[in-house]
Amino acid sequence: MVWAQLEDEQSVRDAIQVLDMPLLAVGNPGAMGGALATQLESPPLDDLRAVPEGSSTLLIMTEEGVTSDCLRPWASGTQQIFTTGSFPAEPQEAAALPDRVRLAPRFLRSAGFRAALDLLEASPTPSSLHADFSGNTGRDLRSLLIDALDTLQHVGGAVVSLRAKQDTPGGARISVLLKHQTGAISTIRGDASSPVVRRQLVLGSEEHLLEIHAQGFRAYGHQGLDEGGEPESCESSLGFAAGTTINRFQHAGEEGRGPADLVWLSLLQAGIDLSLRTGDSVRPEDIASMHGIRL
Structure with missing residues (x-):
């Protein structure tokens, strides 16, 4: 697909x-x-x-x-x-x-996503895709992370559990694991300079991966193993992951508090400054108070 x-x-x-x-x-x-x-x-x-x-x-x-x-x-x-x-x-x-x-979501409205479509049309079976979808991401990581969080809920479905931790006590690098109702798993790893969002979907023997990072995104997949035991490559697939759910991510400031609040709290505690889509700033203490968390 x-x-x-x-x-x-x-x-x-x-x-x-x-x-x-x-x-x-x-x-x-x-x-x-x-x-x-x-x-x-x-x-x-x-x-x-x-x-x-x-x-x-x-x-x-x-x-x-x-x-x-x-x-x-x-x-x-x-x-x-x-x-x-x-x-x-x-x-x-x-x-x-x-x-x-x-x-x-802005990820699908971006020029980079359209560039990926053009690339797929020109070469239907590339091994990987790479496009800048969030402008000057080297200086503005907020839009990248907001797009990534927005996309994760769209492609993965409703989140049933979330776990976030700092890789080292007091360190800036964090890891967030989200489990979806569909059985899909999304992970977010990031620090103040190089956020990496890894989206993994496993259905039967097929594994498709959407990886979003500061320079853009790549999508590729592999299915099973070949006779030599090596991963067998298959065509890239953006649509396979992106067209499977209708659920929305609940952002801080919108009606209904959801797991995104906890993700944002972890990112903010790690020193990554995020903003709401309205342009209002979000402080760690604001999100913490929503969930009764003591900082």
Whole structure:
């Protein structure tokens, strides 16, 4: 399964022939342009806007605004819809959008993610991907970490447990382990200069890994072992991890306190300054007080 930005039916057919595998993305939903991505067993070539029964998530990629009219092809569906476009400024128009329509996390709205799609389209079976998705990450690690935390909940599902610790007492380096309802495990390791987010999903014998770090992200996978006992490589997959859940991360400052608060507390205690998406600063004592934790 792979993400691709495909504009017409022939491109879809060509990609299927090259990949010889189920395709995740098909393209050009109506006048919006861009690509439509969903979890497909087989692409609906007769109607590129069709969504097979059982798919849970759609990603509609566009730089334009979204309206209830342009989303009409999926009005009768039940899928959670994420869009990279902007919501209407008029309250009445915004209220007309279905409740299941949400703005995609910034990770999926970034130029780096689009660059990765272009790379996949140009070379359908690369061994790794690398793209800068958060601007000047060398100087602003806050946006990187916020994007990473946002993405972890989207791709992993609801968090059922969380453990955070400092690698050395009083040290700046920390490790955070999140376990998801799906059985997936996410780990965050970071310090003040080089945060690393490692996302691992294991399904049966297949292991897919999404690694986010200060310079961008890489995605690759391997399936089983070959005859010599070495890992057997398979195609890169961003969509496999990113299109499997509709849950949202609960951030500090939003209704409902969630595991993200504890992750942030650990990061803040480690000396990494994070901000809310509203631009308000978050102090360790603020998050600690939410959970009755004494610093």
